[in-house]
Amino acid sequence: MKGVGKFGEVMAGEKGKVSYDSLAERLEKIIHSGSQKKAITDFVCRELRKIPHYTWVGIYVVDGPELVLASWSGPAATQHVRIPIGQGICGAAAASKETIVVPDVNADPRYLQCFLNTRSEIVVPVMKDGAAVAEIDVDSDQLAAFEPPDRDFLGWVAGELGGLL
Ligand code: SME
Secondary structure (H helix, E strand, C coil), X not given: CCCCCCCCCEEEECCEEEEHHHHHHHHHXXXXXXXXXXXXXXXXXXXXXXXXXXXXXXXXXXXXXXXXXXXXXXXXXCCCCEEECCCHHHHHHHHHCCCEEECCHHHCXXXXXXXXXXXXXXXXEEEECCEEEEEEEEEECCCCXXXXXXXXXXXXXXXXXXXXX
């Protein structure tokens, strides 16, 4: 199966052990299941949050000039359910169509605060026909939590979602 068996890493933490490969296998199945989009994005958020350093996971979709929160999984809701494209890390990623990794959110003036305990963030755009149609936003309570494997893995998830959203 495409995408499965190439991530290899097992992440361990207080949530237990998570293998990126078995996660990729579950994600691939549900994304291509034909289920409703909202059910799929909810599932994707819940599954991604099993990764120990992923404290809060959300999927925003582009709606005209704004990003709208479609699904999330985490300890608390965010007040940022709509973010203008161009604002915050989320809005910057949608505008630039590039993944943005922020190792220390308190050092980035673009950062829109949602949770007091967030220390680092990654935002990965979901592209379709050259346009950003959605994005995956992950907050971590750990400083500099996101490394190249996270960028690769979330990039793969975003690629799979691009065919759906
Ligand atoms: N921190 C984001 C806003 C969304 S919350 O993290 C859920 C940003 O700067 O765009």
